[in-house]
Amino acid sequence: MPEIQLGSHTIRSHGAQVARVHMHDWLILMLLVVIEIILNIIEPFHRFVGEDMMTDLKYPLQDNTIPLWAVPIIAIILPFIVIIIFYFIRHDVYDLHQAILGLLFSVLITGVITDAIKDAVGRPRPDFFWRCFPDGKGVFHPVTRNVQCTGFKSVIKEGHKSFPSGHTSWSFAGLGFLAWYLSGKIRVFDRRGHVAKLCVILLPLLVAALVGVSRVDDYWHHWQDVFAGGLLGMTVASFCYLQFFPPPYDVDGWAPHAYFNMLADSRNGNQSSSINANALTVRHSEFESVYIRSAPDANAQDSSSILEDMESGRRN
Known part of the structure; x- marks a missing residue:
């Protein structure tokens, strides 16, 4: 295990230096934000929805149990608070910077992939009928029997974005990264058999799963959408975490790769x-x-x- 130098690398002493090293990563994050905005502006693919397909798309149109504005709070703000707490405990800017960078990459990469698939697939939501026909009177093409929606354009646009679930993928991306982060900090896999530690890291995953369940209960998504969103978010979170941190079961799993690289460079110097x-x-x-x-x-x-x-x- 390398020599530990906790408390000697703060934001004031090493913050600017660490940020300069990863300047290109922050530029890529800005690019991902722009791509995410564009994907939400463009019109999704309007998949053929015949009259006989409406049987499974007549669930009631209702409000979200978890509104859209709450998703960034769950997926970004909550993990960010935990990361800040660990910074005040250890005063390690390398851990703070890499954790925030990994969290943002996890959420934004997941968001871009999710919305790109949404726009490309164009799967109708379970409540598509009431989005398409708010008065309850179906109108279909006389030959193809495809829907001819009479509702608001923005509501219909959202009706073609069922697969995969964005709420679920974002939640699993942010909270999944938090679960990885906590498992390394409290050393869940230290082979001492403390099941309480395992419960701590499962709590964020439970919250993310409940977000996914709410999407099915609100009839905004099919269960396949939620399953795919959760799998996507957790996969991206895992890759992003392991890009910046060692595996939690590793003897050095409590700190990021950049920290140990810094120690090696200083030792070589x-x-x-x-x-x-x-x-x-x-x-x-x-x-x-x-x-x-x-x-x-x-x-x-x-x-x-x-x-x-x-x-x-x-x-x-």
């Missing part, structure tokens, strides 16, 4: 500086040895010259 210092010491000692060796030779030359002068004086 210290080693290289110590190697340079040792090299300078060796060179200095070599210089001293050369000086010491050369000094006796110089004295010998001086003494020999003096003797020669004395002998020449005697001869004279």
Whole structure:
């Protein structure tokens, strides 16, 4: 296990540095936001809906138990609060940044995939009849018997976006990432048999599942839509988490990859500086040895010259 340096990497000390390293990731997130907006503006595919197909599409049109504005609160704000709490406990900006980045990627990638499939498939919702004919009087093409809707265009547009469930996919993307995050922080898979830890990480998944169930109860989605949305959201959340963090069962599963990369770089930097210092010491000692060796030779030359002068004086 690498050396732990908790509390020494805060937003003030290392925040700007970490953000600069992942600047391209934030640009990609902005691009995903633009794509998500475009996918919600364009018109979905209007699948053929014949008169005899209306039998399973006459469920009542009613309000959402969980409104659309509540989905970002469940999928983004709630996990974000938990991530912030762990930051104030550990004061590790690497964990904070990577967790927020992974959470946003999980939700936005899921959103783009979900809405792209919605627009391409164009499956009618269970309450499509009342969206198409708010007065209850069906109007169909005399030859093809395809529906000729008389309702509001925006309501009909939403009626062609049943598969997969966006509420469910977003919830499983955000809360699924939170479940992965918590499992690493509280070390669920430490092989000590604490089932209470397992209950903690299953709680976010239960909330996401209840969101999916509400979509069927409100007759806004078929059960296949909810199942596909949950599978999609959980799959993307898993990939995004493992992109930034080790698996929770790993001995280093409590911190992101960037944290350990930083420790490795700092350790390599210290080693290289110590190697340079040792090299300078060796060179200095070599210089001293050369000086010491050369000094006796110089004295010998001086003494020999003096003797020669004395002998020449005697001869004279």
